[in-house]
Amino acid sequence: MESKYSEISKNIQEEAKKLLSQGKVERIIGFGRGVFTGEITPIFVTEPERAEELLFTPECDMMLAKYLLDYKGSKTGIVAKPCDTRAITVYLAEELIKREDIFIIGINDCEGLEENDACEECGVRNPVVVDLEIGQPREEEIEVEIADELEDMSPEERFEYFQKEFSRCIRCYACREACFVCACDECFVDSNQPQWVGSSIGKRDNFTFHLMRAMHMAGRCINCGACEIACPEGINMRALTKHLYRAARDVFQFEPGLNPEEKTLFATYRLDDSEQGFLD
Numbered sequence: 001m002e003s004k005y006s007e008i009s010k011n012i013q014e015e016a017k018k019l020l021s022q023g024k025v026e027r028i029i030g031f032g033r034g035v036f037t038g039e040i041t042p043i044f045v046t047e048p049e050r051a052e053e054l055l056f057t058p059e060c061d062m063m064l065a066k067y068l069l070d071y072k073g074s075k076t077g078i079v080a081k082p083c084d085t086r087a088i089t090v091y092l093a094e095e096l097i098k099r100e101d102i103f104i105i106g107i108n109d110c111e112g113l114e115e116n117d118a119c120e121e122c123g124v125r126n127p128v129v130v131d132l133e134i135g136q137p138r139e140e141e142i143e144v145e146i147a148d149e150l151e152d153m154s155p156e157e158r159f160e161y162f163q164k165e166f167s168r169c170i171r172c173y174a175c176r177e178a179c180f181v182c183a184c185d186e187c188f189v190d191s192n193q194p195q196w197v198g199s200s201i202g203k204r205d206n207f208t209f210h211l212m213r214a215m216h217m218a219g220r221c222i223n224c225g226a227c228e229i230a231c232p233e234g235i236n237m238r239a240l241t242k243h244l245y246r247a248a249r250d251v252f253q254f255e256p257g258l259n260p261e262e263k264t265l266f267a268t269y270r271l272d273d274s275e276q277g278f279l280d
């Protein structure tokens with residue numbers, strides 16, 4: 001296993017060096033070791049001599065796509081796991097970034113990450129959009145089922161479950177920062193005119209924050225698990241977003257982040273749309 005990751009890292013370094021030396025990109029967003037902690041962290045490489053700092057390991061659990069929003073209009077390379085390429089695909093479909101501004105170094109045959117439960121439910125193990133592939137693509141499809149804890153609960157049981165779960169939330173917003181979908185210029189929690197939700201920690205405001213955030217995820221969340229990894233309280237917020245993911249798939253035959261040409265769920269309208277709601 002170790003040698004597979006060393007080989008991937010070596011290939012990324014070689015390709016990154018070429019891209020930077022030839023001026024094909026201005027920077028490469030990837031993973032490397034933090035200077036003080038030595039832990040895997042996002043890094044931004046602009047000189048070919050620094051390409052050897054780029055690494056790929058099973059600890060590369062942050063989603064990097066969100067950083068592309070900071071570099072609109074200048075050619076940026078990105079080291080992308082398949083889920084990162086799904087995030088990029090959502091951004092392309094929502095016209096938040098331009099395809100010509102990015103160069104995607106995609107990792108084939110992703111084996112999942114060490115501490116991400118969502119990987120067990122991931123059936124997309126090759127990049128969806130890519131300019132340069134690292135490793136051989138996985139040929140056989142993976143059969144996965146996205147578990148839905150809410151399916152067998154009554155509305156009252158769901159309410160009780162989330163009241164309890166969200167009561168532990170300290171409103172640090174690490175989940176929001178980690179999630180590529182949370183990319184609004186001004187988040188509703190930071191707005192005070194109008195004020196959608198109070199900033200205090202309490203049952204009602206916590207619940208409102210999570211419910212409103214989940215509504216913004218419908219048809220956009222790709223179930224990457226980055227929000228839960230970031231949460232210091234271990235809150236199971238994917239119980240809610242997975243329910244929405246399954247509803248988008250089962251009711252509207254829509255899975256986000258698979259086709260950059262396809263409009264996102266809430267940007268389409270059909271006369272024969274089902275009247276079934278997301279929270280049914």
Ligand code: SF4
Pocket residue numbers: 081082083084110111112113116118119120122123124125223224
């Ligand atoms: S969610 Fe899928 S693509 Fe992303 S790291 Fe996990 S297994 Fe790989």
Ligand code: SF4
Pocket residue numbers: 178179180181217220221222223224225226227228238241
């Ligand atoms: S699982 Fe969904 S809500 Fe959580 S970080 Fe990924 S896209 Fe965002």
Ligand code: SF4
Pocket residue numbers: 168169170171172173174175176230231232233234235237
């Ligand atoms: S990361 Fe966890 S504790 Fe922080 S706001 Fe999100 S759910 Fe609450």
